[in-house]
Amino acid sequence: TGSSRPQRMLKAVQKNATKGDPKSVISAIDYYCRHKEWAMNVGDDKGLILDSVLTEVNPSTALELGTYCGYSSVRIARLLSPDSKLITIEFNPAFAAIARQIIAYAGLQDKVILVEGASGDLIPKMKERFGIKSFDFVFLDHWKDRYVPDTKLLEDCGLLKKGTVLLADNVICPGAPEYLKYVRNNPRYESRYYPSNLEYTKVEDGLEKSVFLE
Numbered sequence: 001t002g003s004s005r006p007q008r009m010l011k012a013v014q015k016n017a018t019k020g021d022p023k024s025v026i027s028a029i030d031y032y033c034r035h036k037e038w039a040m041n042v043g044d045d046k047g048l049i050l051d052s053v054l055t056e057v058n059p060s061t062a063l064e065l066g067t068y069c070g071y072s073s074v075r076i077a078r079l080l081s082p083d084s085k086l087i088t089i090e091f092n093p094a095f096a097a098i099a100r101q102i103i104a105y106a107g108l109q110d111k112v113i114l115v116e117g118a119s120g121d122l123i124p125k126m127k128e129r130f131g132i133k134s135f136d137f138v139f140l141d142h143w144k145d146r147y148v149p150d151t152k153l154l155e156d157c158g159l160l161k162k163g164t165v166l167l168a169d170n171v172i173c174p175g176a177p178e179y180l181k182y183v184r185n186n187p188r189y190e191s192r193y194y195p196s197n198l199e200y201t202k203v204e205d206g207l208e209k210s211v212f213l214e
């Protein structure tokens, strides 16, 4: 059997990036996915918005739902301060295996805790397993029909505090219409849409930033 798209992406990183240099890992993936083979990373355009929100929030504990190959894990972890941590949840073991290698290649394995499993099962275990009181930042980039149930679960598990920032990818394409309705009509959130484009394409997409108010 041949290689998979994530395996080819890892090869491109090992060939074109410098070990321990997160910026070169990000550029190698963006180059490969723009010129060789599209893949569902948040990408360079939306990545700049992710970077600016992260710099503003400067989270001590961040959560990512949907690791895929680790592109956004690297984008997030490279901007975290020394004792901060990113916990990233990935459902697909094959994706997780590649993501671990890409995160390690970037030299960020000490800042990233990659957990394999379903978000719905793992979110309620965050406190007991990782000693998390609450998250300062959550990046939603997993199955789009999980955005609402997992946001509600984070609320119910007391994992959001006043000022926690949720940033959701793909609210236009593939789209998360129920999520937009949920956060935009909810007095507990202050939401704002950041227009951009679907990674490596001219198709419209964007990020929704929602601040938890209580």
Ligand SMILES: O=C(NCCc1nnc(-c2ccc3[nH]cnc3c2)[nH]1)c1cc(-c2ccc(F)cc2)cc(O)c1O
Residues within 6 Å of the ligand: 040, 041, 042, 065, 066, 067, 068, 089, 090, 091, 092, 095, 117, 118, 119, 120, 141, 142, 143, 144, 146, 169, 170, 173, 174, 198, 199
């Ligand atoms: O499906 C996406 N992302 C999700 C992957 C994932 N990686 N991990 C999970 C997970 C992780 C824990 C989970 N727990 C329960 N379900 C889970 C699912 N899901 C996605 C799709 C597109 C896309 C756009 C246009 C197209 F024509 C085709 C595709 C673009 C994007 O930026 C995406 O993020």
Ligand SMILES: [Mg+2]
Residues within 6 Å of the ligand: 040, 041, 042, 141, 169, 170
């Ligand atoms: Mg996405």
